[in-house]
Amino acid sequence: xxxxxxxxxxxxxxxxxxxxxxxxxxxxxxxxxxxxxxxxxxxxxxxxxxxxxxxxxxxxxxxxxxxxxxxxxxxxxxxxxxxxxxxxxxxxxxxxxxxxx
Amino acid sequence: xxxxxxxxxxxxxxxxxxxxxxxxxxxxxxxxxxxxxxxxxxxxxxxxxxxxxxxxxxxxxxxxxxxxxxxxxxxxxxxxxxxxxxxxxxxxxxxxxxxxxxxxxxxxxxxxxxxxxxxxxxxxxxxxxxxxxxxxxxxxxxxxxxxxxxxxx
Numbered sequence: 001x002x003x004x005x006x007x008x009x010x011x012x013x014x015x016x017x018x019x020x021x022x023x024x025x026x027x028x029x030x031x032x033x034x035x036x037x038x039x040x041x042x043x044x045x046x047x048x049x050x051x052x053x054x055x056x057x058x059x060x061x062x063x064x065x066x067x068x069x070x071x072x073x074x075x076x077x078x079x080x081x082x083x084x085x086x087x088x089x090x091x092x093x094x095x096x097x098x099x100x101x
Numbered sequence: 102x103x104x105x106x107x108x109x110x111x112x113x114x115x116x117x118x119x120x121x122x123x124x125x126x127x128x129x130x131x132x133x134x135x136x137x138x139x140x141x142x143x144x145x146x147x148x149x150x151x152x153x154x155x156x157x158x159x160x161x162x163x164x165x166x167x168x169x170x171x172x173x174x175x176x177x178x179x180x181x182x183x184x185x186x187x188x189x190x191x192x193x194x195x196x197x198x199x200x201x202x203x204x205x206x207x208x209x210x211x212x213x214x215x216x217x218x219x220x221x222x223x224x225x226x227x228x229x230x231x232x233x234x235x236x237x238x239x240x241x242x243x244x245x246x247x248x249x250x251x252x253x254x
Binding site: 033034035036037039040043046047084087088089090091092093094095 | 136152197
C-alpha cells in the first residue's frame, strides 16, 4: 500500500510518479531473435493475443525486419501479464512506458 | 483427441538426445532467453523469474518424456493435444540454449538462414546444429498439425 507523505518531500514525489507510471499506458514489445521460427512466433501471437493470421503475420514480420513490434498497449498490470506469458514462450519481450499518452 | 505419430530414425535421433539431456540440466537453472525485468520490485522479479524457470523445466521434462521405451523399441514418438504446447515451447528453449552453448560461432545470419555446410563443422557443433534442425522440424510438425489445439487450449 502507498502511504501519503508531506507534499514537498522527495518521497511523495516518487510515490506520485510511481502512481502515474502504474496507472499510465504501457507497451508490450517483442524483440527479434535469430532462433525462433516465424511460424512459431505467429503461433504465439495468435495464442496469446487472439490475433488472426494477417495480424499475427504483420507483427511477426515487424519483429523480423525491424527488430521489434509493439504487440499490445494498455494498463500496466495486464501488460506485465502479457510480457510474462511471452517470456514463458521464450520470446524476448519487454515492457515500455507509452509516452505518447 | 487429435494425435500424430512420427517414426524417427533411431540411429540419427538417439545421439541427439545426449545433447538435449546435457542442455536440459542447464535449463533447470537458467532461462533459455535472457529477459529484462525492468523496474520490477526485486521480490516480484525473483518470483517472476522463478515461475518462468519452473515452467521451462516442466516443459523440457515433457520433451524428454517423448523419448520413452516405445521410442527406443519402435522409433515412434507421439504428439497430441496434451503435450503439443509444452513440447513446442521446450523445443524453443533447447534451440535457444543450443545457440548459446554451441552455435555462437556460426553467426546469427547463418543460423537464421540455415545455410550451413555440415561437413565444415567440428563434431560437437555438427551434432548441435543437427539437433537444432531436428527440434525445428518437431516444432514445424506440431504447428502444422496441432496449432488449433494449442491456440484453443
